[in-house]
Amino acid sequence: MDFQESEIQHATKFTVKSGAQTASINVYNSGKLHVEGKVSELKNWLEQLKESIEKGSGGPVALLPAEIEKFPQTLRDRVPDCDDVVLWFFQEALRCYKADSVAGAAFMLGAASEKAVLLLIDGYVAAIADEGKRNALLTRLNNRMISKKYDEFKASYNGCKSKPNDQALAQDLAQLLDGAFNFYRHTRNAVGHPQIVPDLEKGVILANLGQFIIYVERIYMLMRHFKASGVVV
Template identity: 75%
Template sequence: MSNGDEKVCATVRSALEAHKIDFQESEIQNATKFTGKSGAQVASINVYNTGKMNVEGKQTDLKTWMAELKDSVEKGAGGPVTLLPAEIEKFPQTLRERVPECDDVILWFFQESLRCYKADSPAGSAFMLGAASEKAILILIDTYAAAIGDDTNREKFLSRVNGKMISKKYEEFKASYGGCKSKPTDLLLAQDLSQLLDGAFNFYRHTRNAVGHPQIVPDLDKGVILANLGQFIVYIERIYALMKHFQATGVEV
């Protein structure tokens, strides 16, 4: 779990991913620090547990962009959205190119989310994106289970996830993976479960639930949704990379 406010962290993370900013995420006292790089330029934005933010670094174009991101998030816009319509149209194609084996159900819901976004329906887009995310996580969990080498341990894991809601399945997966002795050594994948995957999965699930459970009118912004559409491609890419690792090395728990 992030030291900084979870919702603000998810928005900042999504904006950085969508705008292809090379960044690292670290936990500091009472805050989560996002350090971005662009060539020789380095700047960071700290998200505190109160939801407040501050930007650090030498005065560069990157720091100016970070300051715009901070202001935009505080205003509820989710980040300085600079993607052109032509780039947005390429999202499904980009996903297919980067993850050729991507499940057709994931692709369908991702495309529907994009259609809703273009139709000025952020709620519909958030709901469809949450559905695409859920399908991806279910495939990840099934792949993980199938790769568990010991029959007894596999059956125990399946007994804990079968018939459960997606949130419970994911928590059981995280708990089992935490004790896994065959985790990837690649730094990018090794960090993804606690950073990109965990944060993105919970954000997609929460926004979907906000739309699907009609207690209140959901507070969704098109800028935030666009950032998450962009991040979704990286999210799926990481999930499939993890699945390839499980299939190649097996799972020892």
């Protein structure tokens, strides 16, 4: 089978071809999966793959278009300047997943996400042209938990007059970053706060391990934009 990967609104679409048959499976930022295409053996196979992923029954690792072992190298290729801490926690998340520790994978993925978002916020603040506004935002960010820092960053960014013109990148804060950031944070908190046994689906965690690469790539694209163009608020 041949496949092509493309980005659509709120999801990554994998279009699969086998002979004359074509079907696709969409992996949404929330972790949900949706199969599309005409009735065929190929579509039936994708439906079985979807069910296998959602149940965490073991098959998806071998069936992923990009093998899970290649994820760290894919991240390095797409984000050559990726921070070592982000990469280390991402690799630990993969090790946990392959060891069948879904909770460990969720926790490590949340840590990797937090570091990436902190780098994004730091890059944004450093690029603010007006010193007074930069210092005011720094004061609001000081000693706050990650969720509050992200809220302060978003509130400032909403009034930013120097947002990127690229349509996909301009929409990513609300569409991809918000959804992914909150998913990674909530799943990590579900593990890190031992009030109840966390309800984590192995297939959803796997889907978001793959989505993490795109998430970090967008974060670094925004960071480069802030550095090159400055931030006017």
